[in-house]
Amino acid sequence: xxxxxxxxxxxxxxxxxxxxxxxxxxxxxxxxxxxxxxxxxxxxxxxxxxxxxxxxxxxxxxxxxxxxxxxxxxxxxxxxxxxxxxxxxxxxxxxxxxxxxxxxxxxxxxxxxxxxxxxxxxxxxxxxxxxxxxxxxxxxxxxxxxxxxxxxxxxxxxxxxxxxxxxxxxxxxxxxxxxxxxxxxxxxxxxxxxxxxxxxxxxxxxxxxxxxxxxxxxxxxxxxxxxxxxxxxxxxxxxxxxxxxxxxxxxxxxxxxxxxxxxxxxxxxxxxxxxxxxxxxxxxxxxxxxxxxxxxxxxxxxxxxxxxxxxxxxxxxxxxxxxxxxxxxxxxxxxxxxxxxxxxxxxxxx
Amino acid sequence: xxxxxxxxxxxxxxxxxxxxxxxxxxxxxxxxxxxxxxxxxxxxxxxxxxxxxxxxxxxxxxxxxxxxxxxxxxxxxxxxxxxxxxxxxxxxxxxxxxxxxxxxxxxxxxxxxxxxxxxxxxxxxxxxxxxxxxxxxxxxxxxxxxxxxxxxxxxxxxxxxxxxxxxxxxxxxxxxxxxxxxxxxxxxxxxxxxxxxxxxxxxxxxxxxxxxxxxxxxxxxxxxxxxxxxxxxxxxxxxxxxxxxxxxxxxxxxxxxxxxxx
Amino acid sequence: xxxxxxxxxxxxxxxxxxxxxxxxxxxxxxxxxxxxxxxxxxxxxxxxxxxxxxxxxxxxxxxxxxxxxxxxxxxxxxxxxxxxxxxxxxxxxxxxxxxxxxxxxxxxxxxxxxxxxxxxxxxxxxxxxxxxxxxxxxxxxxxxxxxxxxxxxxxxxxxxxxxxxxxxxxxxxxxxxxxxxxxxxxxxxxxxxxxxxxxxxxxxxxxxxxxxxxxxxxxxxxxxxxxxxxxxxxxxxxxxxxxxxxxxxxxxxxxxxxxxx
Ligand SMILES: Nc1ncnc2c1ncn2[C@@H]1O[C@H](COP(=O)(O)OP(=O)(O)OP(=O)(O)O)[C@@H](O)[C@H]1O
Ligand SMILES: [Mg+2]
Numbered sequence: 001x002x003x004x005x006x007x008x009x010x011x012x013x014x015x016x017x018x019x020x021x022x023x024x025x026x027x028x029x030x031x032x033x034x035x036x037x038x039x040x041x042x043x044x045x046x047x048x049x050x051x052x053x054x055x056x057x058x059x060x061x062x063x064x065x066x067x068x069x070x071x072x073x074x075x076x077x078x079x080x081x082x083x084x085x086x087x088x089x090x091x092x093x094x095x096x097x098x099x100x101x102x103x104x105x106x107x108x109x110x111x112x113x114x115x116x117x118x119x120x121x122x123x124x125x126x127x128x129x130x131x132x133x134x135x136x137x138x139x140x141x142x143x144x145x146x147x148x149x150x151x152x153x154x155x156x157x158x159x160x161x162x163x164x165x166x167x168x169x170x171x172x173x174x175x176x177x178x179x180x181x182x183x184x185x186x187x188x189x190x191x192x193x194x195x196x197x198x199x200x201x202x203x204x205x206x207x208x209x210x211x212x213x214x215x216x217x218x219x220x221x222x223x224x225x226x227x228x229x230x231x232x233x234x235x236x237x238x239x240x241x242x243x244x245x246x247x248x249x250x251x252x253x254x255x256x257x258x259x260x261x262x263x264x265x266x267x268x269x270x271x272x273x274x275x276x277x278x279x280x281x282x283x284x285x286x287x288x289x290x291x292x293x294x295x296x297x298x299x300x301x302x303x304x305x306x307x308x309x310x311x312x313x314x315x316x317x318x319x320x321x322x323x324x325x326x327x328x329x330x331x332x333x334x335x336x337x338x339x340x341x342x343x344x345x346x347x348x349x350x
Numbered sequence: 351x352x353x354x355x356x357x358x359x360x361x362x363x364x365x366x367x368x369x370x371x372x373x374x375x376x377x378x379x380x381x382x383x384x385x386x387x388x389x390x391x392x393x394x395x396x397x398x399x400x401x402x403x404x405x406x407x408x409x410x411x412x413x414x415x416x417x418x419x420x421x422x423x424x425x426x427x428x429x430x431x432x433x434x435x436x437x438x439x440x441x442x443x444x445x446x447x448x449x450x451x452x453x454x455x456x457x458x459x460x461x462x463x464x465x466x467x468x469x470x471x472x473x474x475x476x477x478x479x480x481x482x483x484x485x486x487x488x489x490x491x492x493x494x495x496x497x498x499x500x501x502x503x504x505x506x507x508x509x510x511x512x513x514x515x516x517x518x519x520x521x522x523x524x525x526x527x528x529x530x531x532x533x534x535x536x537x538x539x540x541x542x543x544x545x546x547x548x549x550x551x552x553x554x555x556x557x558x559x560x561x562x563x564x565x566x567x568x569x570x571x572x573x574x575x576x577x578x579x580x581x582x583x584x585x586x587x588x589x590x591x592x593x594x595x596x597x598x599x600x601x602x603x604x605x606x607x608x609x610x611x612x
Numbered sequence: 613x614x615x616x617x618x619x620x621x622x623x624x625x626x627x628x629x630x631x632x633x634x635x636x637x638x639x640x641x642x643x644x645x646x647x648x649x650x651x652x653x654x655x656x657x658x659x660x661x662x663x664x665x666x667x668x669x670x671x672x673x674x675x676x677x678x679x680x681x682x683x684x685x686x687x688x689x690x691x692x693x694x695x696x697x698x699x700x701x702x703x704x705x706x707x708x709x710x711x712x713x714x715x716x717x718x719x720x721x722x723x724x725x726x727x728x729x730x731x732x733x734x735x736x737x738x739x740x741x742x743x744x745x746x747x748x749x750x751x752x753x754x755x756x757x758x759x760x761x762x763x764x765x766x767x768x769x770x771x772x773x774x775x776x777x778x779x780x781x782x783x784x785x786x787x788x789x790x791x792x793x794x795x796x797x798x799x800x801x802x803x804x805x806x807x808x809x810x811x812x813x814x815x816x817x818x819x820x821x822x823x824x825x826x827x828x829x830x831x832x833x834x835x836x837x838x839x840x841x842x843x844x845x846x847x848x849x850x851x852x853x854x855x856x857x858x859x860x861x862x863x864x865x866x867x868x869x870x871x872x873x
Binding site for chain 2: 658
Binding site for chain 1: 357367443451453608
């Protein structure tokens with residue numbers, strides 16, 4: 001059995017339907033009306049020990065809600081969750097020792113206390129031995145540069161400092177599974193790099209990792225698997241490389257031509273392909289669909305017209321891919337594999 | 351249980367250390383707490399300079415009563431202050447982290463703060479209790495001393511349970527402020543006077559519905575041997591009931607907890 | 613004048629938004645009132661004390677509570693918060709007189725406070741059967757004095773919040789102020805019933821003008837020249853505290869620059 005197993009995970013929030021103002025509030029007291037809202041809608045997910053999973057989707061897709069369901073903060077409306085054999089919301093205490101959680105938008109440090117005191121409180125809650133605690137602090141200090149932060153009251157930390165201290169707090173007890181909800185939100189580039197470096201190390205240590213983020217740079221080196229959700233449903237689940245492969249239909253080739261050539265001539269030779277002039281008269285960019293043309297066909301076509309000096313094939317950036325997935329552009333492609341049923345499901349909804 | 355107590359103690363200790371960093375604030379709060387007890391005392395002494403008794407309660411007896419209420423009220427800020435932040439925590443989804451830690455959520459909530467004005471209440475209330483006891487006619491015996499301590503502990507338990515219960519209502523009421531709890535606890539202030547001065551509706555409410563009368567009136571009546579003193583001996587039972595109710599309601603509330611949308 | 617009027621209206625709106633906070637304050641006051649009423653009812657069942665019978669005491673307690681409610685909706689908390697959170701610097705850059713601006717906001721609470729007072733008065737009349745009604749002259753004097761309570765309480769609250777320039781914690785300061793005001797204004801117990809060592813200071817402090825003066829005028833304990841004298845004293849305190857507050861504020865600003873904001 002997988003370390004994390006979720007089946008048909010669903011969370012429905014009831015939102016009070018209330019007219020604005022005092023009158024609305026009073027009316028709501030008498031006549032309670034609610035609107036149901038499916039934040040997470042039948043998600044199946046299993047994560048093996050040692051895996052690191054990126055969990056992405058547009059704003060409001062249900063990422064944070066899923067994490068809250070997996071960690072036992074919320075009780076699922078329907079569906080089951082098992083984490084290391086325990087049901088998180090009923091075996092709260094057992095589950096708590098296995099997991100570390102960070103919500104990037106919120107701190108778990110006690111607001112009025114120095115960071116050191118917060119960490120010491122967590123030590124007591126997790127029953128860490130003094131020796132283990134000391135060793136962990138040293139390790140976390142190495143990667144996160146904690147030492148300067150320890151005497152500072154949480155309220156006075158800058159965002160980047162707070163996030164480092166929060167990461168330490170989430171990982172102090174060396175949890176088996178770590179859930180990170182937007183761990184790099186609002187950080188500057190240097191702190192971001194530091195956090196990413198830390199995540200890589202975490203993964204090398206064999207920690208199971210689930211990470212949500214809007215900054216796909218976070219996942220590039222850290223996660224090998226990506227799960228994309230939208231409107232509470234899973235629309236892709238597979239290796240990162242496979243996603244690029246499958247969804248990145250569009251490839252771009254930049255060519256340095258031996259002599260200036262009008263783009264029309266090239267376009268004539270290459271129907272169904274977009275040819276755009278570059279900055280210099282000898283530069284063109286050819287954008288083509290990987291499923292209808294191969295790179296070889298394109299080069300051959302260009303060579304018919306003019307000699308080529310240099311060429312460069314752009315790697316598909318996951319940003320581009322994900323952007324298109326969000327925009328719903330890539331779901332219409334019928335394809336074999338798990339992505340297809342997701343596409344069909346979402347088609348039904350449309 | 352031992353582990354839970356240790357976590358509670360450590361958490362409270364950490365907050366105490368943080369508060370003591372600001373020495374001036376500490377003293378201002380202690381003095382403010384004390385002033386309110388002094389106010390009660392001045393009121394009683396002014397009134398009793400014109401009448402010999404208030405519904406059969408002499409001045410020292412009334413002081414004992416008000417002192418007990420003040421003393422017990424000082425325990426809230428000192429030991430349960432964090433409870434008052436529950437409404438805000440629910441509203442902002444800040445119970446997420448307590449829920450993922452291996453410690454009871456209630457303990458984490460209750461110990462997340464400390465209010466030093468409680469010290470003033472304890473000193474003021476304690477002094478009033480001392481004065482009241484020294485000047486009242488009580489036949490002391492070991493049983494009586496033990497009983498008095500037991501009743502005091504029970505009355506403190508009742509008040510702290512009411513604080514938890516009132517604040518746990520925030521799971522249903524919503525909003526950023528513990529309006530319900532504030533109303534519940536402030537209404538109890540009426541219990542610093544002998545219950546017999548109130549109309550029958552208030553008396554019934556304070557005895558049966560919300561047991562404010564067991565915080566100071568019935569225990570003091572037992573100690574002073576007033577009429578129907580035996581009711582005071584029910585205080586521990588009421589305390590057990592209140593603890594049970596508070597825990598139940600807190601648990602039920604926690605199941606409704608929906609986090610917040612971010 | 614226009615900008616101050618705007619501040620006043622804005623303050624009313626804010627109080628309506630945070631009506632729950634105001635409600636909490638008033639509920640606290642209401643239980644205090646209920647407790648006092650019950651105690652006095654029991655005490656006065658034997659006969660009058662210090663010249664107060666039950667009907668008069670009821671009116672007295674209501675006035676004590678009403679004068680306590682004035683200015684409580686706006687609360688010194690809001691003013692203090694702006695200082696503690698450093699917004700005072702922004703406020704100072706506005707082309708307004710700081711004190712008048714805060715006073716306008718203070719007055720913005722009056723509407724809601726009057727509603728609360730009306731409710732309390734109605735409750736007392738309903739549950740305890742009637743209330744002493746003053747004659748027309750007394751009523752007029754009382755109204756004048758009641759109006760002066762608003763600026764008087766403002767000045768006291770305003771001066772108290774200046775403590776925030778020196779301390780971080782306003783809660784203790786505010787409570788201490790409340791305790792002192794409650795005692796020396798007569799809201800706790802009529803000043804005539806206080807022991808001499810407290811009645812002495814109460815007579816010379818400004819707080820008596822908050823509760824004792826309006827109550828004395830309402831109940832007709834002071835009439836003729838004595839009534840006018842009380843009113844004059846009250847007005848004098850308003851002026852003294854108003855200008856005193858300006859002095860304190862100037863001092864406080866110096867503290868602000870010393871601390872570096
Ligand atoms: N406690 C709640 N009560 C009601 N609705 C909620 C609650 N929490 C989340 N929602 C709703 O559920 C949906 C999913 O929210 P969620 O926080 O899981 O999104 P997300 O994928 O994390 O988005 P983001 O990228 O913006 O963080 C949103 O529409 C949100 O409004
Ligand atoms: Mg989110």
